[in-house]
Amino acid sequence: DSGVTQTPKHLITATGQRVTLRCSPRSGDLSVYWYQQSLDQGLQFLIQYYNGEERAKGNILERFSAQQFPDLHSELNLSSLELGDSALYFCASSFLAGGLSTGELFFGEGSRLTVL
Amino acid sequence: AQSVTQLDSHVSVSEGTPVLLRCNYSSSYSPSLFWYVQHPNKGLQLLLKYTSAATLVKGINGFEAEFKKSETSFHLTKPSAHMSDAAEYFCVVSDQGTYKYIFGTGTRLKVLA
Numbered sequence A: 001d002s003g004v005t006q007t008p009k010h011l012i013t014a015t016g017q018r019v020t021l022r023c024s025p026r027s028g029d030l031s032v033y034w035y036q037q038s039l040d041q042g043l044q045f046l047i048q049y050y051n052g053e054e055r056a057k058g059n060i061l062e063r064f065s066a067q068q069f070p071d072l073h074s075e076l077n078l079s080s081l082e083l084g085d086s087a088l089y090f091c092a093s094s095f096l097a098g099g100l101s102t103g104e105l106f107f108g109e110g111s112r113l114t115v116l
Numbered sequence B: 001a002q003s004v005t006q007l008d009s010h011v012s013v014s015e016g017t018p019v020l021l022r023c024n025y026s027s028s029y030s031p032s033l034f035w036y037v038q039h040p041n042k043g044l045q046l047l048l049k050y051t052s053a054a055t056l057v058k059g060i061n062g063f064e065a066e067f068k069k070s071e072t073s074f075h076l077t078k079p080s081a082h083m084s085d086a087a088e089y090f091c092v093v094s095d096q097g098t099y100k101y102i103f104g105t106g107t108r109l110k111v112l113a
Helices: none
Strands: A005-007 A010-013 A019-024 A031-038 A042-050 A053-057 A064-068 A074-078 A087-094 A111-115 B003-006 B010-014 B019-021 B023-026 B031-038 B044-050 B056-058 B064-068 B073-078 B087-095 B107-112
Touching: A005 A087, A010 A019, A019 A087, A019 A111, A031 A074, A042 A064, A042 A074, A074 A087, B003 B087, B010 B019, B019 B107, B023 B031, B023 B087, B031 B064, B031 B073, B044 B056, B044 B064, B044 B073, B073 B087
Parallel strands: A010 A111, B010 B107
Antiparallel strands: A005 A019, A019 A074, A031 A042, A031 A087, A042 A053, A064 A074, A087 A111, B003 B023, B019 B073, B023 B073, B031 B044, B031 B087, B056 B064, B064 B073, B087 B107
C-alpha cells in the first residue's frame, strides 16, 4: 500500500459527459502529480501541484483541469469526454522539501475511465 | 534536458534465467534514477532508486541496478527470473533539485515457464 488513495477505481460514462477523479496523497506529501496511461500513448504526465499551487503542466488537454485543495487532496476534472479519453488515470505524490525533489513518487492504484 | 531511453520494449526470459532491462538517460545535473514495476491493472511500485549514494543499488524482489555515469546507464538486473516478475518496467530520471520526473516508454517483461 503506497498510502496514495484514488477514487473511484472504475468509472463508465458517455461521450460529452464530465467526471471528477479524486486523489488523497500520502500523509505529509505536499506535491501531487497526475498521469494518464493508455495503450496507444503510454504513460503521459498531465499536471503537478505543490502545496495548492500549479507547478508544472504536461500534455493536459484544455478540456481537463485540476486543483489541489488546502487539505492537499487533488481533483482532476475531465469534461466533454471523448472516446479517446478512456484510460487509466494515476495520481502520485511526493515530498518536496522546499519545493525541490527529494525522492521517489508514490502512486495510487489508478482510476480506470471508460467512455462509451 | 532530461531524457530516458529504454532500449527494449519487450524482453522474454525463461524462468530461472537472468533478467537484464536496459535504460540510458540524459541529464544536465546530478540525477536521481528510479525503476518502477507495474503489474496488470495496478499502480506503479518502486523497485529501487539511486540518489548519489552507492552506485550499485539493491531493490525489492531481488532486483538491482548499477549507476554508470560514464555510460549514462542504469540497467536493471535480477539473477533468476520468477513467473511473478512478468510485468511492465519503467525507468525514471529526475534531476536533483527539480520537481520533474521523466519516464521511459517501458519494457514489458515476459517470463516463460
